[in-house]
Amino acid sequence: MGYQPVLILLLTLYRAIGSLAFDNGPPTKEYDFNVTLGSHAPVGISREVFLINNLSPGPTIEVDQDDWVIIRTQNQSPHNISIHFHGLEMSDTPWSDGVPGISQRAIQPRERFTYKFQAKQQGSYWYHAHYRAQIEDGLTGAIVIHPRQNDPKPFNLISNDTKAVNAMIKAEREVQPLLITDWTRLTSTAKQDLTHAARIEIPCYDALLFNGKGNVECLGPDVLGKQMSTIQRTNLDTVPGSVLTDKGCLPPKVVTNLFGGSNVPVNESAIPDGIFSGCNPTKGAKEVIKARNSPWPEERWVAIDLIGAMNLVRGAISIDGHDMWVYAMDGPYVQPQKVQALVLGSGDRFSVLVNTNQPGAFKIRVHALSVGQIITGHALLSVGGSLDVVEASPYINLVGAAASPGVKFFNETTAAPFPIPPKRIPRAANQTFILNMIEDDVTYLWAMNTTRLMPEDFEDETPILFNPHPEANNNVTITTRFGEWIDLIFVANETPFPPHPIHKHGNKIHQLGSGTGPFRWPSVEAAANERPQLFNFNNPPRRDTWTSPGARDGVPAWIAIRYHAIVPGAWLLHCHIANHMAGGMSMIIQDAVDKWPKVPAEYLAPNSHIYKF
Numbered sequence: 001m002g003y004q005p006v007l008i009l010l011l012t013l014y015r016a017i018g019s020l021a022f023d024n025g026p027p028t029k030e031y032d033f034n035v036t037l038g039s040h041a042p043v044g045i046s047r048e049v050f051l052i053n054n055l056s057p058g059p060t061i062e063v064d065q066d067d068w069v070i071i072r073t074q075n076q077s078p079h080n081i082s083i084h085f086h087g088l089e090m091s092d093t094p095w096s097d098g099v100p101g102i103s104q105r106a107i108q109p110r111e112r113f114t115y116k117f118q119a120k121q122q123g124s125y126w127y128h129a130h131y132r133a134q135i136e137d138g139l140t141g142a143i144v145i146h147p148r149q150n151d152p153k154p155f156n157l158i159s160n161d162t163k164a165v166n167a168m169i170k171a172e173r174e175v176q177p178l179l180i181t182d183w184t185r186l187t188s189t190a191k192q193d194l195t196h197a198a199r200i201e202i203p204c205y206d207a208l209l210f211n212g213k214g215n216v217e218c219l220g221p222d223v224l225g226k227q228m229s230t231i232q233r234t235n236l237d238t239v240p241g242s243v244l245t246d247k248g249c250l251p252p253k254v255v256t257n258l259f260g261g262s263n264v265p266v267n268e269s270a271i272p273d274g275i276f277s278g279c280n281p282t283k284g285a286k287e288v289i290k291a292r293n294s295p296w297p298e299e300r301w302v303a304i305d306l307i308g309a310m311n312l313v314r315g316a317i318s319i320d321g322h323d324m325w326v327y328a329m330d331g332p333y334v335q336p337q338k339v340q341a342l343v344l345g346s347g348d349r350f351s352v353l354v355n356t357n358q359p360g361a362f363k364i365r366v367h368a369l370s371v372g373q374i375i376t377g378h379a380l381l382s383v384g385g386s387l388d389v390v391e392a393s394p395y396i397n398l399v400g401a402a403a404s405p406g407v408k409f410f411n412e413t414t415a416a417p418f419p420i421p422p423k424r425i426p427r428a429a430n431q432t433f434i435l436n437m438i439e440d441d442v443t444y445l446w447a448m449n450t451t452r453l454m455p456e457d458f459e460d461e462t463p464i465l466f467n468p469h470p471e472a473n474n475n476v477t478i479t480t481r482f483g484e485w486i487d488l489i490f491v492a493n494e495t496p497f498p499p500h501p502i503h504k505h506g507n508k509i510h511q512l513g514s515g516t517g518p519f520r521w522p523s524v525e526a527a528a529n530e531r532p533q534l535f536n537f538n539n540p541p542r543r544d545t546w547t548s549p550g551a552r553d554g555v556p557a558w559i560a561i562r563y564h565a566i567v568p569g570a571w572l573l574h575c576h577i578a579n580h581m582a583g584g585m586s587m588i589i590q591d592a593v594d595k596w597p598k599v600p601a602e603y604l605a606p607n608s609h610i611y612k613f
Contacts, residue, residue, distance in 0.1 A: 026118070028068040031061060037077040040138060043207040043216050044282035045185045049138030050077060050129065057179050057212050057309075058127075058141035065122045065148050071115040073107060080106035080460075083115065084130035085143065086347060087331055087544045089507045093117040094465055094569030095603045097505055098130050101458035102570050102588065103465045104603070106131055122147035123331030124305035124349040126179065132455050133188040133578035136311050142177035144305065145331075154333050154418040158325050158353065163298040168353055172327075175303040175351065176289050178379060180344065180366055182313040183207045183214065185274060192582060197270040200256055201443040201579060203312055204249040204276050207284075208366050208377030215284035217376055219398070224248055224374055227398040231371050231552075245277035248374035252276060255372060256443060258496060264442045286380050293359045293384025300356045302381070308348035311578050313373070314501070314547075315366040316400030316409075317344050319381055320392040322362060324352040326410050330508070330543045333418040340395040341402065342410035343369065346501040346576040347545030350410070356383045360390035369400035371498070413511070416539035425510055425537045428525045429562060430484035436491050437500065437548065437585075445583045446575065451475035452584025464570035466604055470593040478573070480565040482592035487512075487524050488573075491558045492551035499550040500580065506571035506591055507563060510540040514549055514559040524560050535560070545576060568592035 033052050040049040040056055052058030063069055075081050084098035096115045100106040107113045122145050129139035147153070155168040182205040186194065191202055207214045219227075224244045228236075235250060236242045238257045245251060250258065252266045291302035306317060318324075318341040327336045328351035342350055344366070364379040376398055380387070395407045402409065435449040445452060453476040458464070473479050480486055488509075490502065512524060513535035521527040528535040540562075549557035574586035 026066040026068055027064070028070060029063045030070045031059065031072070033058065033071055033073045033083070035073060035075050035077055035081060035139065037079070042209055042212055043183060043214055043284045045206055045216070047185055048187055050081070050134070052139065052141065056138035056140070058139065060141060060177060061127065061143045063119050064146045065119055067119050069117055069119055073113050073115065075107045075109055075111055078109050080108055080131050081129060081134065081139065082106055082131045083127050083139065084505075085115070085117070085125065085127045086503070087125040087349070088117065088119070089121065089567055090117055090569070091120065091507070091567045094597055095599055097569070097571070099505065099572050100131050101461045101463055102572050103463055105463060106459060119145045121145060121331050122151075123328050124177065124307060124351050125331060126307050126309060126349070128309065131459060133192060133582040135578045136184065136188045136191070140179065140181065140309050142179050142305065142307055144175060144177060146173060152419055154327055154336050158327070158336050161298055164301070167299045167301045171301040171303040171353060175305055177211070177305040177307060178287070178289060178364070179211050179307045179309045180315075181209045182310040182375075183209050188578065191579065194270065194275070195444045195579065198252070198267050199264050199442060200252055200266045202275060203255060203370065203372030204247055205313060205373065205375055208313065208315070208375060210287035210364070210377065210379035213285040213287040213379075214377050216280060216282040218246060218279040218281045219248060219374065219376070221246070223398070228374060229371070229399040229401070232399070235371065244374065246279040247277055249276050250372050258371065288380045288382045288387070289364065290385070291354070291356045291381060291383045293356070302354050302356065304352050304354065306344055306350045306352060308344040308346050310346050312346070312370060313368045313375060314343065314345040314370050314499070315368050316341050316396045317364070317366045318395040319354060319364050320362045320394055321390060322354050322356065322381070324354055326350050326352050326415070329412065329415050329541065330545060332542060334415040334541070335418050337410055337415065338408070339410045340407045343400070345545070345547050347503050348501070354381065356381075358390070359384035360386050360388055362390055362392065363394070365394055365396060367396050367398050367400045374398055412541055415541045417542050420539050425512070425540060425562065426485055427528060427537055429487040429523065431480060432487040432489065432523045433478055434489045434491060434519060436493060437497070438494060439497065440584065444579060446580045446585035448573065448575070448585050448587045449475045453586045453588070454584050455582055455586075458588070464588060464590065465597070466599055468570065468590050468593055468596055470590070472590065477588045477590065479590045479593055482565060482568065482595040484565045485562060486565055487560060487562050489519050489524070489558055489560050490548045491519050491556060492548065493518065493556045495551045495554050495556070497551040500548045500585070501545055501576040502548055502573070503545045503576045504563065504571065504573050504589070506569060506589065507567040508542045508544050509546070509561040509563040511543055511546055512536060512540050512560045512562050514557070516549075516555050516557050518556050519558040524562070527560070565591045568595045568597050
């Protein structure tokens with residue numbers, strides 16, 4: 001056989017045995033989060049926020065798919081806290097989902113909690129506070145999960161040039177998160193106190209932030225008067241003589257009319273200056289997304305994760321002078337769409353590829369679509385290191401509509417998964433829940449299904465994960481068995497009724513279809529038999545956050561979503577607007593009660609998972 005072949009054989013066996021002996025599975029990435037409360041003034045308006053390692057937003061969690069992630073969290077603030085990892089399915093670690101009273105106990109002051117989970121999905125995610133309405137208090141950050149190298153990618157649907165595809169793969173590996181938030185001078189506690197004192201929801205913000213940077217923009221009465229939407233004009237007309245405030249907000253009495261609840265009159269004397277009016281422009285830092293100015297056209301690609309970390313504002317986003325190829329939605333890949341603009345709501349994530357063609361700095365604009373306020377902000381796309389802003393006609397106007405007929409918006413209803421799933425979604429579900437969303441007499445109280453579930457009803461109790469109720473099915477609880485297909489029909493019968501960003505913890509859903517008018521069928525199957533054009537069972541969009549349709553002019557609206565109950569555990573279903581969740585717009589889901597997870601002892605026993613320091 002000869003000496004060299006034998007040596008090669010022995011070396012191969014040695015490496016194989018060594019791999020078996022020393023391969024401990026996927027790597028573990030570890031983070032230490034030290035949460036404090038401090039003063040913060042990103043746009044020149046100071047207020048208290050939560051800081052993670054003295055930062056807001058907090059550090060980006062950047063890992064590879066299949067890595068284990070450990071986040072040791074120290075609460076050195078004076079408030080209870082928790083952290084939710086938005087969009088991650090936590091299929092084997094539901095005790096790390098981060099919802100007090102559902103999957104864990106709140107982390108009390110001077111206590112520690114360790115989150116541990118495996119990053120089984122790929123793409124764009126984010127983390128945020130999930131105790132009371134603290135999502136508005138700065139405890140947020142981006143999550144990037146790099147995909148497995150050999151998994152199929154959709155980039156050859158964008159270009160058939162090998163060099164360009166390789167450049168896209170490289171750009172994806174260097175993806176830059178852009179976390180977009182709406183900034184208010186009010187802490188979540190102060191906002192709740194003011195809401196109850198004034199008897200009105202507070203829909204007005206001071207600025208839009210991009211990775212924590214931004215400035216207050218005051219648009220002026222002439223611009224506001226010309227740019228307002230038809231709906232805003234109609235709402236102003238409900239209170240004669242009303243105009244938008246200098247912050248671009250509908251005045252309080254108009255807000256009360258807009259959301260119903262006029263049976264409880266607003267107490268305007270409780271509203272201090274600066275909340276609905278009192279705009280003072282500031283100059284703040286601009287976030288810069290960096291792109292190369294390569295001499296080779298196929299290498300002029302940059303990838304951006306657009307993360308909707310806003311609370312109330314729902315905005316249109318575009319990049320001056322550039323198209324965007326949307327290649328992923330809420331994490332996973334989709335069939336790419338070439339667009340000039342897309343709509344970003346609370347909890348949404350879209351990953352986009354941008355092909356740059358000239359040096360300079362280009363505005364990444366966000367303009368609010370929300371009826372309650374005209375507000376705008378921007379970051380910069382810097383090509384070749386330049387900060388000289390290139391003046392270009394924007395694709396969107398100040399109220400988020402197309403600025404010209406040729407502007408194409410991303411269509412989420414046709415965003416088919418990539419690759420196309422091999423199995424078709426079944427036409428029939430095992431259980432159907434028709435959920436009647438309501439505004440409950442005043443503008444700050446809401447219900448997902450006719451009955452409010454307030455955070456204080458469950459957040460400080462023994463977590464449902466530790467003590468399930470297997471037979472519970474009621475207006476605020478859904479219970480399923482393993483392997484069932486579950487249909488949730490969200491219906492807005494009252495008008496006017498605004499759209500709501502809805503988030504399901506646990507696992508992703510299939511967005512089957514939507515329509516106007518009452519949902520008058522007992523099931524999706526029955527509705528699809530009568531109106532098949534409204535439904536998609538072949539390749540429906542997969543999401544973890546979606547927007548329920550708004551209803552107006554006396555016409556109801558509905559949306560049908562479906563999910564597979566294969567991730568056992570206790571999960572929350574809720575509106576992702578913190579003040580709506582705080583106002584009762586939530587439900588509890590107990591998925592796969594017949595295969596309920598066994599909670600590790602260190603999490604199950606009172607405070608044994610938490611360590612005083």
